[in-house]
Each structure stands twice: as structure tokens, then as C-alpha cells.
Amino acid sequence: xxxxxxxxxxxxxxxxxxxxxxxxxxxxxxxxxxxxxxxxxxxxxxxxxxxxxxxxxxxxxxxxxxxxxxxxxxxxxxxxxxxxxxxxxxxxxxxxxxxxxxxxxxxxxxxxxxxxxxxxxxxxxxxxxxxxxxxxxxxxxxxxxxxxxxxxxxxxxxxxxxxxxxxxxxxxxxxxxxxxxxxxxxxxxxxxxxxxxxxxxxxxxxxxxxxxxxxxxxxxxxxxxxxxxxxxxxxxxxxxxxxxxxxxxxxxxxxxxxxxxxxxxxxxxxxxxxxxxxxxxxxxxxxxxxxxxxxxxxxxxxxxxxxxxx
Amino acid sequence: xxxxxxxxxxxxxxxxxxxxxxxxxxxxxxxxxxxxxxxxxxxxxxxxxxxxxxxxxxxxxxxxxxxxxxxxxxxxxxxxxxxxxxxxxxxxxxxxxxxxxxxxxxxxxxxxxxxxxxxxxxxxxxxxxxxxxxxxxxxxxxxxxxxxxxxxxxxxxxxxxxxxxxxxxxxxxxxxxxxxxxxxxxxxxxxxxxxxxxxxxxxxxxxxxxxxxxxxxxxxxxxxxxxxxxxxxxxxxxxxxxxxxxxxxxxxxxxxxxxxxxxxxxxxxxxxxxxxxxxxxxxxxxxxxxxxxxxxxxxxxxxxxxxxxxxxxxxxxxxxxxxxxxxxxxxxxxxxxxxxxxxxxxxxxxxxxxxxxxxxxxxxxxxxxxxxxxxxx
Numbered sequence: 232x233x234x235x236x237x238x239x240x241x242x243x244x245x246x247x248x249x250x251x252x253x254x255x256x257x258x259x260x261x262x263x264x265x266x267x268x269x270x271x272x273x274x275x276x277x278x279x280x281x282x283x284x285x286x287x288x289x290x291x292x293x294x295x296x297x298x299x300x301x302x303x304x305x306x307x308x309x310x311x312x313x314x315x316x317x318x319x320x321x322x323x324x325x326x327x328x329x330x331x332x333x334x335x336x337x338x339x340x341x342x343x344x345x346x347x348x349x350x351x352x353x354x355x356x357x358x359x360x361x362x363x364x365x366x367x368x369x370x371x372x373x374x375x376x377x378x379x380x381x382x383x384x385x386x387x388x389x390x391x392x393x394x395x396x397x398x399x400x401x402x403x404x405x406x407x408x409x410x411x412x413x414x415x416x417x418x419x420x421x422x423x424x425x426x427x428x429x430x431x432x433x434x435x436x437x438x439x440x441x442x443x444x445x446x447x448x449x450x451x452x453x454x455x456x457x458x459x460x461x462x463x464x465x466x467x468x469x470x471x472x473x474x475x476x477x478x479x480x481x482x483x484x485x486x487x488x489x490x491x492x493x494x495x496x497x498x499x500x501x502x503x504x505x506x507x508x509x510x511x512x513x514x515x516x517x518x519x520x521x522x523x524x525x526x527x528x529x530x531x532x533x534x535x536x537x538x539x540x541x
Numbered sequence: 542x543x544x545x546x547x548x549x550x551x552x553x554x555x556x557x558x559x560x561x562x563x564x565x566x567x568x569x570x571x572x573x574x575x576x577x578x579x580x581x582x583x584x585x586x587x588x589x590x591x592x593x594x595x596x597x598x599x600x601x602x603x604x605x606x607x608x609x610x611x612x613x614x615x616x617x618x619x620x621x622x623x624x625x626x627x628x629x630x631x632x633x634x635x636x637x638x639x640x641x642x643x644x645x646x647x648x649x650x651x652x653x654x655x656x657x658x659x660x661x662x663x664x665x666x667x668x669x670x671x672x673x674x675x676x677x678x679x680x681x682x683x684x685x686x687x688x689x690x691x692x693x694x695x696x697x698x699x700x701x702x703x704x705x706x707x708x709x710x711x712x713x714x715x716x717x718x719x720x721x722x723x724x725x726x727x728x729x730x731x732x733x734x735x736x737x738x739x740x741x742x743x744x745x746x747x748x749x750x751x752x753x754x755x756x757x758x759x760x761x762x763x764x765x766x767x768x769x770x771x772x773x774x775x776x777x778x779x780x781x782x783x784x785x786x787x788x789x790x791x792x793x794x795x796x797x798x799x800x801x802x803x804x805x806x807x808x809x810x811x812x813x814x815x816x817x818x819x820x821x822x823x824x825x826x827x828x829x830x831x832x833x834x835x836x837x838x839x840x841x842x843x844x845x846x847x848x849x850x851x852x853x854x855x856x857x858x859x860x861x862x863x864x865x866x867x868x869x870x871x872x873x874x875x876x877x878x879x880x881x882x883x884x885x886x887x888x889x890x891x892x893x894x895x896x897x898x899x900x901x902x903x904x905x906x907x908x909x910x911x912x913x914x915x916x917x918x
Contacts, residue, residue, distance in 0.1 A: 284759055284917050304762065312760040318753040335761045 235260045235385055235416035236281065238292025238299060243276050243285060250276045252439040258418055263411050265430030266420040269528055273439040274420040275315060278387045281418070282312045295384050308336070311378035315389040317370045319377060321363025325354055328362050329377055336381040348376045368399030375406060386410065388419040392426065404429055424521045435527055442527055451523050457496045458518040459503055461489040463511035476502040481525050492522050566829070570836050581862075582847050589676050590857020596623035596640040598631045600648035604692055609646060609662060612688035618677035635714060637890045638876060641667050641674060641856055650707070654689070660707035669883045671719035673854030681709050715883040723798070726791045727878040728851040731871045733787060735817045735845055738780050742821030743834040745772055751831055756917065765913040769906070773818045780814035800885030805895060809877040812898035816870045819905040826912040845871040873897040
């Protein structure tokens with residue numbers, strides 16, 4: 232196997248804030264890696280270091296076989312980067328934006344590529360429309376088309392589907408899988424658990440540290456988390472009473488049910504024992520990725536002096 | 542309608558004040574600009590310019606000639622910076638703008654004073670800026686009465702009585718009718734060009750940063766110099782069109798003469814446009830928002846208007862203010878434009894200003910390239 236991304240010991244500080252601490256990421260060629268973590272955990276900073284937009288304070292490694300410190304130019308040319316915020320030109324038309332990108336990368340067959348991208352997007356008939364007037368979902372698809380116009384080998388996507396409706400997200404992810412099937416490596420940051428589950432593997436970063444890595448199943452299994460599913464009337468009150476009991480690490484309502492999780496099975500069972508009665512029904516459940524992440528977030532050491540991250 | 546609530550006004554007021562104080566640069570500029578400009582311009586600007594550069598061509602080395610030079614010097618309006626030997630030299634100094642006045646004392650001056658009646662000295666004036674020379678010319682009027690007062694002794698004592706012993710012939714050059722517009726309109730070319738061009742590029746890069754499109758640009762293989770040249774080129778065209786419009790208007794509406802020096806003027810215009818745009822680009826690498834870019838552009842514009850010789854006579858300013866003025870491209874461009882339109886300067890007269898503009902372009906471009914960040918660090 233070949234690693235498209237292989238970096239270790241990445242560090243980056245802004246002022247006295249150590250935003251990324253000793254992060255190591257390996258992603259195999261042609262795989263989709265989901266990059267997860269709470270707000271302000273250093274995901275964007277890591278992505279920017281990988282594509283040369285930020286210089287790491289320390290750390291080494293390669294992207295697509297090029298050194299991330301000394302060969303950033305080579306990486307830039309072969310990488311597509313999609314920013315969190317729409318960063319194409321609102322006052323240029325859809326086609327003009329793509330033409331600009333095609334020229335900047337000095338692509339061959341520019342007209343052909345732009346036409347193909349428009350055709351693929353289904354925007355051929357709206358090519359003269361200003362990009363700023365597109366809806367959120369369309370903007371993201373246009374941004375993806377522009378980030379892949381130069382046939383990159385690596386795609387870095389920073390929360391590409393934030394604020395996009397479920398159907399548009401579905402379409403977007405279908406495209407990402409299509410691209411991966413053609414051999415592209417994708418590193419995509421997200422907050423959506425359903426998206427995380429659509430990735431080949433995930434990396435979880437919290438307060439600047441990478442704390443879990445692997446397939447969704449292995450991360451769930453590796454957490455050694457035990458979850459019980461409780462059902463009954465007045466779940467809100469039940470949650471209130473159970474939270475804080477020894478052995479209970481997270482309590483999360485899911486509709487009419489309650490997910491109670493902890494790593495110590497015995498202590499957890501003891502905690503819910505008083506409530507194992509009518510009208511409540513309990514059963515052991517498979518922890519979801521979300522249970523695991525909330526658990527991981529609680530565990531992660533807080534390196535922000537002020538408490539919560541900015 | 543909710544009526545008028547002082548409490549709600551207070552809410553807005555407090556928010557506004559907090560935001561104002563938080564934007565440190567804006568706050569600093571608001572406090573510093575008045576102080577800097579008050580002291581700078583308060584001391585620099587002088588409506589009664591003295592110590593104007595003057596050249597003298599004394600075709601006789603006589604007591605009288607020395608007395609006249611001494612009297613001119615004593616008036617404090619004239620500083621004799623150059624001593625020349627031929628009328629051609631004198632002429633060149635005036636045309637290049639190195640001196641504002643050229644005094645010629647003819648070879649038969651003493652003889653004519655002694656004979657009485659027709660002694661003259663010639664004062665040629667660079668009248669392209671009438672406001673610079675006006676007070677000095679007024680001071681010249683008393684010269685014939687006083688200059689030779691101590692030297693007319695012995696047999697010539699009688700010459701001190703009655704009619705003055707000699708006359709001063711004043712010859713206004715380049716703008717003989719002292720029309721202010723002839724001076725202001727060419728100057729406006731420089732001021733209008735820098736006003737629009739500096740701000741345009743200053744905003745164009747900060748706009749990318751503000752809208753987030755800078756991130757896209759930085760993620761592409763674009764080199765800083767490519768971004769700069771690509772961004773500046775369209776505005777060079779804008780600047781050229783503006784120049785053409787202003788020149789045509791100057792000719793048609795104000796009848797400003799166009800004496801020549803076209804090659805130098807064209808070169809200078811190109812350099813000045815590029816220099817102004819590059820300066821705007823440099824500003825945009827320092828400004829964090831379009832507002833800041835705008836404030837910095839204004840900060841640059843004030844000395845460009847006040848210390849460049851546009852609004853006030855350059856030669857009337859103290860040395861330190863002239864030194865600041867020399868660093869501003871508008872100063873050199875104004876000299877070029879006025880020189881070409883009013884004096885018909887040739888490349889031989891213009892090369893100094895061209896060199897200054899070229900140096901400005903190089904320095905500012907180098908600074909902009911050094912400051913332009915290729916990353917988001």
C-alpha cells in the first residue's frame with residue numbers, strides 16, 4: 232500500500248495557544264478519511280498545514296510523496312483544497328470562476344474541462360449565473376468542482392457540508408465516493424456522524440491531539456464503551472436522575488430513549504439498577520459513533536487555559 | 542413604533558464604543574492623524590516662502606554687483622545657491638527648476654550707474670508657481686532705493702538722490718500672466734491619479750482577504766509577483782485613461798499650454814501609475830480590513846497634497862519638510878508634468894525626476910513582495 236498522507240509530530244501554535252500538538256496522520260491512497268473533532272480542536276489548522284497554507288512549527292512527513300515543509304509547491308499543484316467558507320468569487324459567474332481556476336493551474340484543454348465540469352454539475356444551462364446567487368448546496372458542489380478541476384491526487388475538504396440540506400449532502404458524498412473510486416485520496420473534516428460513517432476510516436482530534444484513529448467499527452470497539460438503552464415515560468427526568476451517578480459517563484436522550492454509557496460495565500449496571508423497574512425497559516446496546524465521540528470529548532484533557540476552546 | 546428609548550440608544554452607543562476601542566489600528570489612526578498632521582503641516586506650510594533658490598550671473602565683478610547680491614540676500618527671500626558664468630547655464634537652471642530666480646547683472650552696470658539714467662539688472666522668474674514667487678517679487682521693489690545706498694559715495698553721491706540709481710527688470714517665464722490654473726491643473730493630474738490608484742489596489746487585495754477568497758488564491762500555485770502584476774495591470778489602463786482625460790480637459794477647458802517633453806512625460810506617467818499602484822498593494826499587505834486600507838490611503842494622500850508642492854510652494858518649506866516631500870512620488874511627478882507642460886523640458890532636464898520615480902517603484906515593489914504572505918501564518 233502507498234500512503235498519500237504520512238505525517239508525524241505536527242505542531243502549530245498561534246501566540247501562546249498550542250492549536251495542534253504532535254498530530255500524526257496516515258491515509259492510504261484512494262481512501263476517504265473522516266477528520267473529526269469538536270470546534271476549535273485544530274482540524275482546519277491541520278488541513279491548512281497539509282496543503283501548505285500554514286507552516287508547521289515542527290513535524291515532518293509527506294503528502295503524495297512530497298515533503299510538507301520543503302516541497303509545499305509540489306503538493307499545492309496536486310492537491311485540491313476546499314475551504315470551510317465559500318471562497319470563490321461571488322461576483323464572477325459559475326463558468327468564469329472555473330475558467331479562472333483552470334488558468335491559474337495552467338491546465339490543458341481548459342474550455343473542455345470547464346464544460347465537462349459544468350455538465351457534470353448539471354449547471355451547464357446556468358453557466359452565466361453569478362456564483363454568489365447560488366444556494367448553499369450548489370455553492371458547495373461548485374467549490375468541489377473547482378477544487379477537483381486540475382485532477383488533484385489529494386483532496387482536502389474542510390467541513391464541506393456545513394449548513395447544507397440532507398439531500399444535497401447525500402449528492403455531495405456520492406461524488407466524493409466517485410472521486411475516491413477513481414483513486415483520489417480524501418481527507419474530509421465534518422461534524423456529522425452519518426458522514427463519518429461513510430468514510431473508510433476516521434481520525435478523531437481533540438484540543439489539538441489525535442486521540443482515536445481507525446475504521447468506525449474499530450474506533451467504537453476500541454473505546455471499550457458500554458451502552459444501555461433505556462425506554463419509558465418522562466425520559467428527561469430519568470436522565471437528570473441518572474447523570475452524575477458513579478460509573479455513568481454520558482447520558483444522551485435519543486427521541487423517546489436514553490443512551491447511558493460508561494467504560495466500567497459493573498459500575499454502569501449498578502448505576503442503572505435502581506431504575507430497572509416498571510415503567511422503564513433497559514437493554515444493552517451497541518454504542519454509536521456519537522456516544523463514543525462525546526465520551527472521547529469528555530476524556531480529552533483540556534489544554535485551553537480559559538476552559539472551553541475559542 | 543416603539544417610541545424613542547434612551548436605553549436602546551445607550552445599548553447601541555456602548556456597543557459602538559467597544560468596537561471602536563477594540564479596533565486598535567483605527568483608534569490609533571484617529572488619535573495620531575490629527576497630532577502628526579497638525580505639527581507636520583503647521584510647521585511645514587508657509588505662505589510667505591523665503592530663502593528661495595536663486596542663481597546669479599554677474600558679468601562684472603564690481604562693488605555695486607556685490608552690493609546688489611548682498612541686498613538680495615539680506616531681504617531673506619533669496620538664497621544664492623548657484624553662481625554661473627554664461628546666460629546659457631543660467632537658462633538651463635531655470636528650465637530644470639533648480640532655481641526659482643535668475644539674476645543677471647550686466648557687464649556695464651557700474652558704468653551705467655555712474656552715467657545715470659539707464660542702469661538695469663534683470664531678474665528672471667520661474668512663474669510656473671505664482672504663489673511661490675509673489676512675496677519675493679514684492680520685496681524686489683524696494684531694491685533700487687536701498688541696495689547701493691552705502692556705496693554711492695564720493696562723486697556718485699548725487700546718484701543716491703532723486704530717481705533710483707538703477708531699475709530692476711522682471712521677466713516672468715513659463716507662466717508670464719501668472720495664471721494659477723496653469724500651475725494647479727497639471728498638479729491635479731498627479732493628485733487625482735494617486736488618489737484613485739492607491740486606494741483601488743489597496744482595496745483590491747484586502748477585499749480578497751475579507752471575503753475569504755485569499756485562501757483559494759494561496760492554495761493555488763500562484764506566485765506573489767504573478768498576483769501583483771495581474772492585479773495591477775488593469776488599473777494601469779485605468780490610470781492611462783484618466784491621464785488622457787485630464788490632459789485633454791486641461792487643454793480644452795483651462796487652455797494650459799503643452800510645451801513638450803512628451804517622451805519624459807509619458808515615461809514618468811507610466812512610472813508614477815505603477816508606483817502608486819504598487820504602493821496600494823503594499824498598503825493592502827499591511828491592512829487587515831478594507832476600512833484600514835482606506836485609512837492608510839488617506840494617511841498617504843495628505844502629505845501628497847500638502848508637502849509635494851501641489852498646494853503650497855515646495856521651495857518655501859523647511860529642509861526637513863522638503864526631505865519628506867522628496868520621498869513622495871507625487872512631488873517628482875508634479876515637477877515632470879509642470880516642467881513638460883509649462884517649460885517644455887527635455888529628457889536632459891527630466892532624468893532626475895524619472896530616476897526618482899523609478900527608484901520609488903523598485904523600493905515599493907520589493908517591500909510589497911517581502912511583505913506579501915504566501916501562507917496564512
